[in-house]
């Protein structure tokens with residue numbers, strides 16, 4: 001435990017460092033508050049339906065109306081098709097957007113119904129207010145979700161219809177075949193009987209009553225309904241994902257803006273420790289205090305661990321403070337697993353500490369700290385989805401995000417907070433964070449020099 | 453057995469040969485001075501003795517422990533006062549001392565007592581709760597020394613502990629060294645201040661260019677200069693024959709150092725010698741443009757040994 005004095009000393013130093021305290025604690029709290037209140041309408045579905053979109057239906061068929069109904073079912077979106085009793089026209093779209101009334105206007109094209117039924121591709125038109133890009137990108141995701149389930153329904157309906165037609169045809173064939181066979185036999189029989197009858201004197205010729213053979217068709221209506229019902233149930237799943245895009249899952253309590261922003265900014269700012277780790281190493285090297293520590297009977301490993309633990313503790317405290325503020329001040333739900341939150345937080349703190357040691361082992365000047373470490377930290381934060389939510393990112397970006405510890409921490413937190421999962425559901429996130437940390441530490445140990 | 457024994461110690465940085473083979477033995481309870489100009493290798497040498505810097509070649513034992521083997525044992529027994537102030541400016545003196553004391557395993561009550569004791573000793577008890585960054589240079593130096601003494605080391609390395617400070621702080625530090633000396637601590641003290649070395653040190657090694665060029669007790673070293681050096685600047689070269697005759701005619705001249713238009717004599721007494729030598733020179737018709745009287749100090753010795761001024 002020879003590293004203990006070093007731990008205490010560094011904690012004392014960082015607690016005295018006003019800039020560090022502001023960056024590590026005050027700034028994330030401010031970001032969480034400001035961003036959450038600013039984006040409240042986007043996330044806060046349910047109570048007051050918040051995002052209104054203008055919808056212009058040029059098709060006006062059963063299918064387009066069904067689609068609109070489904071859109072209305074998505075919580076958090078209000079679909080407006082008319083104002084003051086006049087139905088929106090295509091020419092209104094631009095005006096509606098520029099008038100700032102709607103972040104987005106969606107146009108259902110003519111022949112929408114026909115194409116959907118015919119399983120053809122349909123493209124919805126959309127007008128987007130670039131100033132409200134974040135909101136509209138969420139809506140686009142929702143639209144995509146609804147569209148894919150809706151079109152899937154028609155695909156299934158078509159499939160069911162085809163199936164029934166095929167069954168009908170097959171049965172019909174068999175029946176015709178059978179009746180042909182019977183008719184032949186009956187004809188033969190009739191002929192025999194006729195012969196027999198005519199061999200008797202006064203016999204009347206036998207004539208066959210024409211037999212009505214025909215297949216009336218199966219009772220397909222109920223069969224079709226059952227099939228459809230089952231198919232519908234099985235594609236019902238994606239609909240839920242659509243709802244989650246808007247942060248409204250029915251499985252757990254509703255996630256709010258805070259459940260998005262608290263983990264997001266916690267993850268982002270936990271990594272800011274990197275800057276202070278770098279600074280601390282630089283100062284100790286420059287002031288000769290590392291050398292002085294090593295002139296005491298203290299090994300390099302003890303010094304390394306002593307320098308690492310305070311950053312780890314600070315990161316943990318950051319997580320604790322942010323979630324506590326989120327929970328107690330902003331009434332954010334913590335999900336169902338405190339243990340899971342602790343698990344992710346421990347692994348996150350480990351990863352950030354490790355990257356801190358890495359940067360500390362590499363930086364040679366104050367300029368590098370500000371330049372290199374800030375660039376790395378901010379780039380990773382942006383890529384990792386702490387600023388712009390991952391779900392609005394294109395697929396490629398979402399894949400790139402997997403190369404940042406941020407994304408793993410964030411998705412871990414959100415699984416716990418938003419999807420109500422438990423510790424066992426986020427083990428992969430924890431493992432990946434741990435491995436990130438191991439990799440960083442390995443390089444740090446390899447590169448680290450305590451003296452100049 | 454001597455408390456410090458160094459044999460043929462060398463240090464190289466690549467092609468740069470910084471310490472070129474040093475042998476010293478230091479007895480327990482001595483104040484051992486390493487005197488030399490900037491860049492002589494003082495810091496490098498004591499960093500090797502205090503196990504902070506690997507030795508390129510050579511043998512060192514400290515209190516019987518081989519430095520290549522028992523660095524931990526050695527580090528426990530020594531206190532190191534770095535040349536540059538190595539403290540945490542944001543922490544106050546008390547917390548700084550607490551930290552460095554804790555590194556040596558001092559705890560709670562004992563640590564607190566030691567801190568109080570050392571703060572009193574360096575005269576900074578009333579400023580103990582001020583951040584070190586608000587201290588004057590001299591006060592920082594005093595805490596810098598104090599931090600190396602908390603664990604009561606038997607051997608103390610001090611690397612130019614009085615550079616650039618006010619007289620008050622300097623006197624405090626001298627007092628402290630006298631105190632440590634009474635406690636029979638062994639002190640290795642580097643400096644480029646002559647008076648300091650001659651006032652404080654029992655033994656002095658003069659270091660230049662990575663070599664010890666002179667070593668001895670302070671008294672012995674100063675004796676080498678007898679009464680001092682007289683340096684005459686002449687208008688013309690003087691033949692060695694003439695110099696020989698002058699040396700032979702005056703008993704007060706012990707040694708002669710000659711360089712073209714400059715002649716120096718180590719003499720028993722500069723006052724007496726000046727009169728008689730001047731007389732002889734003018735008798736021979738040699739004109740003297742100026743005379744330099746140098747007292748028997750280490751400064752003069754260094755100049756005499758190297759031809760260089762000690763102070764930059």
Ligand SMILES: Nc1ncnc2c1ncn2[C@@H]1O[C@H](COP(=O)(O)OP(=O)(O)O)[C@@H](O)[C@H]1O
Pocket residue numbers: 465468470488489490491492493494495496497
């Ligand atoms: N880490 C190093 N790498 C290369 N040269 C060094 C290093 N440390 C010291 N030196 C050189 O060794 C010489 C002696 O330095 P130092 O021991 O600091 O002298 P002093 O303490 O007597 O002023 C100097 O010429 C210095 O440039």
Ligand SMILES: [Mg+2]
Pocket residue numbers: 494495496535611612
């Ligand atoms: Mg030096």
